Amino acid sequence: MKFTKLLASAALVMGLVTAAHAQDKTKLGFVYVGPIGDGGWTHEHEKGRLAVQERFGDKVESVYVESVAEGPDAERVMTQMALDGADMIFATSFGFMDPTINVAAKFPDVKFEHATGYKRADNVSTYSARFYEGRAIQGLIAGKMTKSNVVGYIGSYPIPEVIRGINSAFIHARKANPDVQFKIVWAYTWFDPAKEADAAKVLIEQGADVILQHTDSTAPQAAAQEAGNVVTFGQASDMSQYAPYPRVSSIIDDWAPYYIARTQALMDGTWESKDTWDGIGAGMVGIGEISDAVPADIKAEALALKASLADGSYHAFTGPLNKQDGTEFLADGATADDATLAGMNFYVEGIEGTIPQ
Secondary structure, eight states: OHHHHHHHHHHHHHHHHHHHHHHHSEEEEEEOSSOTTSSSHHHHHHHHHHHHHHHHGGGEEEEEEOSOOTTHHHHHHHHHHHHTTOSEEEEOSGGGHHHHHHHHHHOTTSEEEEESOOOOBTTEEEEEEOHHHHHHHHHHHHHHHOSSSEEEEEESSOSHHHHHHHHHHHHHHHHHOTTOEEEEEEOSOSSOHHHHHHHHHHHHHTTOSEEEEOSSSSHHHHHHHHHSSOEEEEOSSOOGGGTTTTEEEEEEEOOHHHHHHHHHHHHHTOOOOOEEEEOTTTTSEEEOOOOTTSOHHHHHHHHHHHHHHHTTSOOSSBSSEEBTTSOEEEOTTOBOOHHHHHTOOSOBTTOOSOOOO
16 A cells, blocks of 8 residues: 555656646747748747757757748747747747737737837847848849849848849849849748749749849749859748759858757846847858859959958948939948848839839
8 A cells, every 4th residue: 555655646746847847848839830841940949949959959949830821820930839839939030020019019928020110119029130131142243143134033021121132133133244234023022832833934034134032932943044144042941952053052041049049038037128130241141052053253352352341340231322213322331231121112222114013
């Protein structure tokens, strides 16, 4: 009888210890706009989640939901994560902004991290990368390598993040080649391989022999490879399976250090709501290897530009620059402030076409 009671007591203690251990775990949720196998944006966020799991081991429990539509579905997913005990939720797409704010108001004890947005609350931080720095380098290479003087650009949605990238790429393509023109196709999606491939094909038919993209799949790379003699750049991740040609370099988003730091802050009790916007210098924006398909002199110029952006001696938006309508944007030597960049809703002078509303 005593032995039975002893076993029962031991089992109770073990159960309490196990429950306490489970409660000690920091629970993280990740909400993804695309599939983790997209080869681009979501793939890199998933690498960040795995890096957190590797760093903290059994101190952390993380879950993710992929291919979540921006809007009400995102709100539903985040609400369920909070109800399931998440301590912090990473919402990894611009269109998750309002759903994040809405859910955060209902769960004040849960911390939220929203990628690429601008709305904050006491329990909501924002984070993004200065992708436009990488676009400057792509623009330089594009301007130097085009033979048709036509560069195609696949845009996702006409939001400031994407418009900044187009402008930065164009400014530096024009510096490298005054005759270059940009043709822009809006796909109205972050991830849709069929639409992205169609956009690339349309641009190639219009004479583009260089394609840049702000969409997440590798479909434009495949379309360029099929067409032949068309240069591309990896978006969000390296897309090195298409190197050394057509993919000649890439912009790589490295979220792992940020995710690890924010998880540590949560565990330490030092987490606070803030805005983070880092670039090449801080390592949040990486430049994939420039392949040997790029002539050595152009590669050297691109790496010099990368170095100057990284150490802050050069800003990608440095005047003199005009807006598309010819009015002054930046005087000679002036640089754009973050508030202007964050709300950018205009093309710079020389880009043809209008921004969709």
